[in-house]
Amino acid sequence: MIEIRGLTKRFGQLTAVDNLNLRVEKGEIFGFLGPNGAGKTTTIMMILGLIRPTSGSVRIFGKELSEDYFGIKKRLGVLSEYQYMYDEMTAREYLTFFARLYQVEQGEKRVQEVLERVRLRDRQDELVGGYSKGMKQKLGLARVLLHDPEILILDEPTSSLDPYGVREVRDILLEEHERGRTLLISSHLLSEIERISTRVGIMNKGRLLAENTMDELRRRLTQEVTITVDLESIPDGVVDKLRELPNVVSVETVPVSRDGAGAGMSLVIKTKPGAERRAEIARVLSSAGAIILGMRTSEMNLEEVFITITENNISLLAEEGVA
Amino acid sequence: MSATSYRLHATRLIAGRELRSTVFGIGIYIVMTIAFVLASYGVNSFLYNISQNGALAMPSPLLLPLFVAVFLSSLYLGLLSSLTISRERDQGTLEVLFYGPVDSFSYVMGKFIEQMLVFGVFILFNLVFFAFVALITNFGFSLDIIWLLLISFFVAASVVAFGIFLSSITKSSRASVFLFILFMAFFIGFFWGYSTLMGIPDKELSAGMIYLRQALDYLRRVIEWVSPLEYLNRGALAVASSSVSGFFAAVGESLAYGVVLLAASIFFFNRKGVKK
Numbered sequence: 001m002i003e004i005r006g007l008t009k010r011f012g013q014l015t016a017v018d019n020l021n022l023r024v025e026k027g028e029i030f031g032f033l034g035p036n037g038a039g040k041t042t043t044i045m046m047i048l049g050l051i052r053p054t055s056g057s058v059r060i061f062g063k064e065l066s067e068d069y070f071g072i073k074k075r076l077g078v079l080s081e082y083q084y085m086y087d088e089m090t091a092r093e094y095l096t097f098f099a100r101l102y103q104v105e106q107g108e109k110r111v112q113e114v115l116e117r118v119r120l121r122d123r124q125d126e127l128v129g130g131y132s133k134g135m136k137q138k139l140g141l142a143r144v145l146l147h148d149p150e151i152l153i154l155d156e157p158t159s160s161l162d163p164y165g166v167r168e169v170r171d172i173l174l175e176e177h178e179r180g181r182t183l184l185i186s187s188h189l190l191s192e193i194e195r196i197s198t199r200v201g202i203m204n205k206g207r208l209l210a211e212n213t214m215d216e217l218r219r220r221l222t223q224e225v226t227i228t229v230d231l232e233s234i235p236d237g238v239v240d241k242l243r244e245l246p247n248v249v250s251v252e253t254v255p256v257s258r259d260g261a262g263a264g265m266s267l268v269i270k271t272k273p274g275a276e277r278r279a280e281i282a283r284v285l286s287s288a289g290a291i292i293l294g295m296r297t298s299e300m301n302l303e304e305v306f307i308t309i310t311e312n313n314i315s316l317l318a319e320e321g322v323a
Numbered sequence: 324m325s326a327t328s329y330r331l332h333a334t335r336l337i338a339g340r341e342l343r344s345t346v347f348g349i350g351i352y353i354v355m356t357i358a359f360v361l362a363s364y365g366v367n368s369f370l371y372n373i374s375q376n377g378a379l380a381m382p383s384p385l386l387l388p389l390f391v392a393v394f395l396s397s398l399y400l401g402l403l404s405s406l407t408i409s410r411e412r413d414q415g416t417l418e419v420l421f422y423g424p425v426d427s428f429s430y431v432m433g434k435f436i437e438q439m440l441v442f443g444v445f446i447l448f449n450l451v452f453f454a455f456v457a458l459i460t461n462f463g464f465s466l467d468i469i470w471l472l473l474i475s476f477f478v479a480a481s482v483v484a485f486g487i488f489l490s491s492i493t494k495s496s497r498a499s500v501f502l503f504i505l506f507m508a509f510f511i512g513f514f515w516g517y518s519t520l521m522g523i524p525d526k527e528l529s530a531g532m533i534y535l536r537q538a539l540d541y542l543r544r545v546i547e548w549v550s551p552l553e554y555l556n557r558g559a560l561a562v563a564s565s566s567v568s569g570f571f572a573a574v575g576e577s578l579a580y581g582v583v584l585l586a587a588s589i590f591f592f593n594r595k596g597v598k599k
Contacts, residue, residue, distance in 0.1 A: 073422070073425075097340055101333065
């Protein structure tokens with residue numbers, strides 16, 4: 001759907017985007033991440049043709065923007081980080097204007113549908129200038145949805161929303177994904193991206209450092225997997241048996257106190273990343289007569305992946321020979 | 324749908340939205356009121372002359388008040404035009420428009436057409452106002468008034484194109500308004516200074532002043548093509564002297580000037596982009 005090749009943008013001495021190669025496939029939710037100034041917004045602006053690249057190309061729906069400018073623009077829905085609106089218009093007038101611009105069939109009906117979807121129908125006759133930041137963000141999303149675009153490009157779509165608003169927007173985005181729409185989301189809310197993205201790309205200092213599924217990124221960055229097992233008690237010799245298991249790096253016993261359930265023990269087992277170890281560990285513990293109260297695996301979350309990659313400027317793509 | 328159809332559609336919508344915004348604003352009505360008050364003042368002074376002298380030796384006494392009204396209206400629209408692109412770029416709404424099926428041509432043309440529609444309303448009001456004045460003063464509603472209104476439309480187009488051009492090359496609305504006022508003040512000041520200097524006989528001027536007058540004469544040859552107000556001046560003179568060829572020359576020159584400036588506006592707008 002979106003194919004970026006060798007995209008570079010220089011502003012004088014500053015290279016904002018450096019030889020970026022990226023593909024966003026049809027139907028995926030692509031989380032586009034990076035610290036401030038990483039080059040995400042510049043990339044999005046170049047995708048939209050609003051900033052001219054120094055070199056490289058962007059193809060959307062298999063075409064360069066210059067080949068079918070209006071046709072491509074009509075199939076995109078774009079939400080920027082800041083909501084710039086005509087404050088002297090009501091929400092209904094604002095959306096009606098854009099419905100006409102995009103030549104939406106049955107525009108008035110569609111305007112009411114999207115207002116309902118973002119829960120602003122009751123406020124549609126109020127001036128946009130009087131809207132709160134969160135309401136403007138929802139109205140911006142309504143504008144994006146108005147013409148039923150095939151690709152949604154969203155820059156910080158939940159930044160001004162309260163938790164209810166975040167959930168509403170997340171649900172809408174997931175609905176769009178279920179309808180086969182492609183989403184490119186740039187956000188600092190890593191937990192949100194982790195929840196909904198099918199793939200993520202991480203940029204830093206103008207370069208794309210990683211582009212993969214969350215599971216694959218975790219796998220690539222994880223040195224050790226920590227499995228914590230809560231036991232009623234630790235049978236004799238079980239720790240040694242666990243240590244003998246292949247790929248187990250270390251086993252520690254940790255006393256824990258459980259509310260109303262007296263004291264117990266936990267085993268903190270560190271293994272090499274890769275294959276699933278929990279079944280094997282459970283078998284060893286059961287055969288030794290241990291009563292397992294709980295078992296959990298600690299994995300790197302997106303925040304840890306993000307910080308690991310950007311702080312150390314690690315290029316996973318270079319390892320793959322992509323960059 | 325072809326690119327041309329998309330362009331025309333976007334142009335029409337942008338012009339419509341802007342027109343609505345201007346019509347519901349107060350500025351246009353203030354300017355029209357000021358224009359009519361000034362025109363009435365001019366008419367009144369002619370009437371006073373007649374009452375004092377018993378006669379007024381002018382072929383078409385309403386032309387000058389109409390010229391003042393048209394001049395003021397054109398300046399106002401030029402000022403509005405100088406704000407168009409830069410203000411919307413400042414506010415960020417320009418960027419949002421360009422997320423969709425809008426390009427620089429449709430945007431600039433939308434802004435231009437909106438201003439011309441507003442000027443069309445000005446012309447209509449002027450027509451009604453001067454027809455009424457002609458009736459109550461018995462000055463007569465001559466064809467010259469129609470010709471001047473007609474040429475004023477083309478001249479206003481060049482003033483508006485000049486405003487849009489300034490708006491396309493500046494970074495902020497403040498800068499574009501400042502530039503517009505600066506240029507207009509210079510053009511008007513130059514015109515006034517040049518006319519004054521030309522009216523003084525050579526023998527009353529020092530050698531330095533004669534050199535200055537010569538330099539200003541060279542400068543005038545440039546300014547008469549650069550300043551949109553000069554086209555209005557030429558058109559009004561053509562109407563006042565009933566020169567048909569002068570009239571059509573002024574129309575053609577205004578049109579060419581407007582087209583060149585609009586094309587330049589689109590070029591610079593493309594180069595500067597839509598980002599704040």
